[in-house]
Every structure is written in C-alpha cells, then in structure tokens.
Amino acid sequence: MKEISLTRGKISLVDDDDYEHISQYKWHVSSNGYARRNVPHATKYGKRTQLLMHRAIMGLSHDDKREVDHIDGNRLNNCRANLRICSHSENAKNKSPYAHSTVGLKGVTKKGRGERWKAQIMLNGRRKHLGYFATPEEAHAAYRKAAAELHGEFARLE
Structure with missing residues (x-):
C-alpha cells in the first residue's frame, strides 16, 4: 500500500x-x-x-x-x-449515519418527547418501520438485524 x-x-x-x-x-x-x-x-x-x-x-x-x-x-x-x-441502491445501503444525527446510531431516532426510540430502515426507496424501543441500543439492535437480512454484504451495521 x-x-x-x-x-x-x-x-x-x-x-x-x-x-x-x-x-x-x-x-x-x-x-x-x-x-x-x-x-x-x-x-x-x-x-x-x-x-x-x-x-x-x-x-x-x-x-x-x-x-x-x-x-x-x-x-x-x-x-x-x-x-x-x-449500483446506486447498493451503494446507499453502505452509508454512515447522518452527520446531524443526535443519536449517532444508524436507523435510530427519538420518538417525540417521550422516552421511546424508533428503529427504521430504507428498503427500495421507502422507510420500513421496525418498531419502538425503550433504549437507543435496543432500537439499533433491531436496525442491525434488519440491515443484515435486507442489505447483505452492503449492510453498514455501525
């Protein structure tokens, strides 16, 4: 190198x-x-x-x-x-979390003012809801599982 x-x-x-x-x-x-x-x-x-x-x-x-x-x-x-x-679609699956993410975990957002955390993943250009969770770590675990299944080798798990 x-x-x-x-x-x-x-x-x-x-x-x-x-x-x-x-x-x-x-x-x-x-x-x-x-x-x-x-x-x-x-x-x-x-x-x-x-x-x-x-x-x-x-x-x-x-x-x-x-x-x-x-x-x-x-x-x-x-x-x-x-x-x-x-392809463009495959490349998009390997993106890092957005720079403006307050959570810093891909696929995780805070739901409203409560203590619930929403997990979601993009699939064929649409957001797929994965559920609400008590902690951001639980939501991220759900995202990681879905990403591994749906995105295969292009899954960015962190």
Missing part, C-alpha cells in the same frame, strides 16, 4: 500495483472528500470534467452509470480490496 499526496494536506491510499499509474497525475480533494483530478471531457470539446480516483482504479468511464463503493466508508482509501463496483 502506498500514499498519494493530495491538496489540503490529505493523502489517499492505493495498492502498490496502481501507484505508478495514479502517481503521475496531480490529485485534489473534492468538497465531498473524494480524490479527483480534472480531465478533458470525452465528448465536449474544450470542456473539462472530474475523474474520481476510485473510478479510475476500477476502470469505470465517465459515462458508466455504475458506482464504486468504499467498503470501509473512507473515501480516500482507494485500495482495491476496499472498493467494489455496485
């Missing part, structure tokens, strides 16, 4: 086999935390577009609608063992 220096003092990790090819370009950190570089647009003369490092490593062209999932959630870990090609 080797490091690629990025802007803002960040680094991206890549496999030794990818280092020679990837290191010949200057890479930046995008506003959403991915390693990227500017390249000429494939079909629009004089226009530029962004190439994301993980897509370059996995061999996906700009017009390929498939996505690349970072298994560990670290957008700068571009080692092949941490990357997998997937």
